[in-house]
Amino acid sequence: MTINLIKYNNINKRLLKSFCFTLLLITYLMVSKSYSQENEFDDQPLSYSYQDFALSIGEKPNWISPTISFKDWPSFDNEVRKHTYNEVYWVRWTIDIASSSAQKRDLEYYISIVGSYEVFWDEKLLFTSGQVSNFKENEVPGEIQTAFLTPKEWITPGTHQITFKISSHHRRKGQQVFRHVYLKDYNLQSRHTSLGSLIPSLALSITLIIGIYFVTLFISERENYSHIIFSFLCFSLFTYGVVGEWPHLIGYTYDWHYIKEITVGLSGLVFSILLPLFFLFKHQLGSKWFVIISMPIVAFSLNTFADINMGNSLYWSIGFALSIIIMSIVVRKNNGNYWWELLGLLICFTGVVMNWQDLENFFLIFPVLVIFILLSNVIQAHRDKYNGMIIKIKASQLEAQLLRRNIQPHFILNSLASIIELVETEPDQSVEFISALADEFRLFSEIANKPTIKLTQEVELCRNHLAIMGFRHQQNYDLICSGIEKDDDIPTGIIHTLLENAFTHNDYSNENLTFKLMQKKENEHVHISFESPLQSQKESKFGFLSTGTGTSFIESQLKQCCGDRWSISNAKNVNTWVSTITYQKKT
Amino acid sequence: MKIIIVEDEILLAQRLQRLCQNILGNKLSSIKLFSNLGDADDYVSSNTIDLMFLDLNLQGQDGFQLLKKNMAGAFHTIVVSAYANRAIEAFEYGVLDFVPKPFTEKRIKQAIDRLENNDTRTDQHATKYVSVKKLDSIEIIAVSNILYLKGAGNYSELFLKDGETRLHDKSLSRLLDILPNKFDRLHKSFVVAMDCVVSLEAVSSSDYQAVLNNGVKVPISRTKVKELRHL
Numbered sequence A: 001m002t003i004n005l006i007k008y009n010n011i012n013k014r015l016l017k018s019f020c021f022t023l024l025l026i027t028y029l030m031v032s033k034s035y036s037q038e039n040e041f042d043d044q045p046l047s048y049s050y051q052d053f054a055l056s057i058g059e060k061p062n063w064i065s066p067t068i069s070f071k072d073w074p075s076f077d078n079e080v081r082k083h084t085y086n087e088v089y090w091v092r093w094t095i096d097i098a099s100s101s102a103q104k105r106d107l108e109y110y111i112s113i114v115g116s117y118e119v120f121w122d123e124k125l126l127f128t129s130g131q132v133s134n135f136k137e138n139e140v141p142g143e144i145q146t147a148f149l150t151p152k153e154w155i156t157p158g159t160h161q162i163t164f165k166i167s168s169h170h171r172r173k174g175q176q177v178f179r180h181v182y183l184k185d186y187n188l189q190s191r192h193t194s195l196g197s198l199i200p201s202l203a204l205s206i207t208l209i210i211g212i213y214f215v216t217l218f219i220s221e222r223e224n225y226s227h228i229i230f231s232f233l234c235f236s237l238f239t240y241g242v243v244g245e246w247p248h249l250i251g252y253t254y255d256w257h258y259i260k261e262i263t264v265g266l267s268g269l270v271f272s273i274l275l276p277l278f279f280l281f282k283h284q285l286g287s288k289w290f291v292i293i294s295m296p297i298v299a300f301s302l303n304t305f306a307d308i309n310m311g312n313s314l315y316w317s318i319g320f321a322l323s324i325i326i327m328s329i330v331v332r333k334n335n336g337n338y339w340w341e342l343l344g345l346l347i348c349f350t351g352v353v354m355n356w357q358d359l360e361n362f363f364l365i366f367p368v369l370v371i372f373i374l375l376s377n378v379i380q381a382h383r384d385k386y387n388g389m390i391i392k393i394k395a396s397q398l399e400a401q402l403l404r405r406n407i408q409p410h411f412i413l414n415s416l417a418s419i420i421e422l423v424e425t426e427p428d429q430s431v432e433f434i435s436a437l438a439d440e441f442r443l444f445s446e447i448a449n450k451p452t453i454k455l456t457q458e459v460e461l462c463r464n465h466l467a468i469m470g471f472r473h474q475q476n477y478d479l480i481c482s483g484i485e486k487d488d489d490i491p492t493g494i495i496h497t498l499l500e501n502a503f504t505h506n507d508y509s510n511e512n513l514t515f516k517l518m519q520k521k522e523n524e525h526v527h528i529s530f531e532s533p534l535q536s537q538k539e540s541k542f543g544f545l546s547t548g549t550g551t552s553f554i555e556s557q558l559k560q561c562c563g564d565r566w567s568i569s570n571a572k573n574v575n576t577w578v579s580t581i582t583y584q585k586k587t
Numbered sequence B: 001m002k003i004i005i006v007e008d009e010i011l012l013a014q015r016l017q018r019l020c021q022n023i024l025g026n027k028l029s030s031i032k033l034f035s036n037l038g039d040a041d042d043y044v045s046s047n048t049i050d051l052m053f054l055d056l057n058l059q060g061q062d063g064f065q066l067l068k069k070n071m072a073g074a075f076h077t078i079v080v081s082a083y084a085n086r087a088i089e090a091f092e093y094g095v096l097d098f099v100p101k102p103f104t105e106k107r108i109k110q111a112i113d114r115l116e117n118n119d120t121r122t123d124q125h126a127t128k129y130v131s132v133k134k135l136d137s138i139e140i141i142a143v144s145n146i147l148y149l150k151g152a153g154n155y156s157e158l159f160l161k162d163g164e165t166r167l168h169d170k171s172l173s174r175l176l177d178i179l180p181n182k183f184d185r186l187h188k189s190f191v192v193a194m195d196c197v198v199s200l201e202a203v204s205s206s207d208y209q210a211v212l213n214n215g216v217k218v219p220i221s222r223t224k225v226k227e228l229r230h231l
Helices: A002-042 A195-220 A225-249 A254-282 A287-304 A308-333 A339-354 A359-364 A366-406 A409-425 A427-447 A455-473 A494-505 A549-562 B010-027 B037-046 B063-070 B084-092 B105-116 B172-178 B222-230
Strands: A054-057 A089-097 A107-113 A116-121 A124-129 A145-150 A158-167 A178-185 A452-454 A477-482 A489-491 A513-522 A525-533 A566-572 A576-584 B002-006 B030-034 B051-054 B076-081 B097-100 B129-133 B138-142 B146-152 B155-160 B165-168 B183-187 B190-193 B197-202 B208-212 B217-220
Touching: A107 A116, A107 A124, A124 A145, A145 A178, A195 A225, A195 A366, A225 A254, A225 A366, A254 A308, A308 A339, A339 A366, A366 A409, A366 A427, A366 A549, A409 A427, A409 A455, A409 B010, A427 A455, A452 A455, A455 A477, A455 A489, A455 A494, A455 A513, A455 B010, A489 A494, A489 A549, A494 A513, A494 A525, A494 A549, A494 A576, A549 A566, A549 A576, B002 B010, B002 B037, B010 B030, B010 B105, B030 B037, B037 B051, B037 B063, B051 B063, B063 B076, B063 B084, B063 B138, B076 B084, B076 B105, B076 B172, B084 B097, B097 B105, B129 B165, B146 B172, B172 B183, B172 B190, B183 B217, B183 B222, B190 B217, B217 B222
Parallel strands: A477 A513, B002 B030, B002 B051, B051 B076, B076 B097
Antiparallel strands: A054 A089, A089 A158, A107 A145, A107 A178, A116 A124, A116 A158, A452 A489, A513 A525, A525 A576, A566 A576, B129 B138, B146 B155, B146 B190, B155 B165, B183 B190, B197 B208, B208 B217
């Protein structure tokens, strides 16, 4: 069995190593791909800052004219943006087109504005989105996101004026009007048409399927709440991703944009709360940590929810940072286990920091975290199976040890030799002796395969053993118990072993003696003290046989039954030797 | 005969005592019981005994240590133990017999008979070492290193192959009890390892001596000469 165990462990280690290597490769590819996409996105031939924009309010048809000076118009800065406009307003700016590049390029406008608008190139109408109106009831909301080509013949070298006539009656206060305005080279393979939709769709599908998978796991294993938390984690991210990608995938009119932002914000917030919660439940870190972890998330999220965009980045980071703290504690507590989850979190946290301004793409990295968590589960399952096998082997070894002690030559043959003498000299006593010996064998065969027995059984075992030793030494030995709760369980054979040890190390052959067993309970701790008379053997130049199995047996039994929650101490008094075992049962 | 019993199990010690009394009857002049090695060792170092019954596990103490120490003594040792697996080792150190527990009167009698009758030697558990007392310690000598032994009253003189000699507390007869069969008593005062005898040499018409492979000559008694002629 041991050889099989080693083989099993080696094969699985090899498999895991190769799997881990493949996973790291995939992670690297995904992260680098996601990062390179971000770079591509920034690569625009023409771009503007809001400071160049000028704004004027009201309906004046000649404001489309390039000759109108807009020097007196206020600049379109953040303060102005937050103003709620109840009528049509105009935004305009100029661009310079260098002669060399003019008329050789198809320029594409990629616009996302929270409002209905008309776009003019110099004084020519270029594009209309919805219907602009001074009155809410007459306004037809335009698409949140549009892209259109600028006619080639209009793109002449020199300065051009771009004018937007906008009405946004359905916009909420504080909502940003201009989301994106890009004038860029038209590219059929652009991010917004093919790859840009493929990867998010793929990532979202994976997230959804994993979410459903974890729901089924929860159904089959009801008590494991980490599964249902993880599925909701997946669903919140799925919502975040689907709603975030909606403008690219299907599109909607700008009046829905507020709903979209609220949904994105809420799903992000739910994700940030669920993430540390998941690790708390998965690793059963306790309610104390739950309070510590959840407080800052709630506080920060409430504080920042007003500004959704900023808030998202903040509580995502907080969610990840807290998860990293939790996992660091878990890894430390578990002697380095589960570090794959920590690694996954660190990679994702880096992703959040790198995408601080544009978290919409975050869910591309999330599958990496999922893979790391799944891998960690696989490794843990493998470790549990291995430990389970070790525990089984250990249990059978302990059973064998207990039984072997019972048939060891020194005990059994000395007992038999004593019985022969009694048969010849004191036949009545010999019958009792044989009966006590039979009781000891019967009790041992009943309990040897049990990790714990009732304390009363252990006491019975000890008293029977004392009877046998009494016959052998022709003395009366007694065991006095105090505070014993008969229904309490105790690791099998540990008091019996202490008793045997006492007989090994003391010369009890000369007088009647009393042993004491005391039990005390403090909260969840059980203290068991065994007091044996100290009848030291004469100081001798002769060494002891190293039996050495007694103490190690007790330690193994306690470890088997109580994990690490036990201790054993010995105290030498004037006339007694007291061994105290303290343990807390495995929950 | 003076006997001591070193045994911590009181019933077994009493049993041995009873059986010895039954077997030896009047021949038994004294018998003492010890339940620990220290007391027994103190006793044998200041008293003369003929036989020791020794248990190998006394409250965790290793009786073998007392055995090794006292193999240099003048008395014989019979090990009485539950650890039958240590019998070979015990014989190697020159115990007279190894009685496994539990034991019967018949088996104890057989062991005591070995002491009284020299012909019970076997090669089965040949002694490999004899120990001799030095000033503060015990020297263990391999039996294979002994060429011949010469009786010196209650002691024996051991002549080793390397030319050295040692004095042993056991008499020639008692040493012969525990030595392997290849040792033969060629003379009242000489025991020789027969595999070291090169030739027999006539000194006169009736007196012979054995020539050993190192050139030493050892006298052969007349009865032994006759015995050898028959072979």
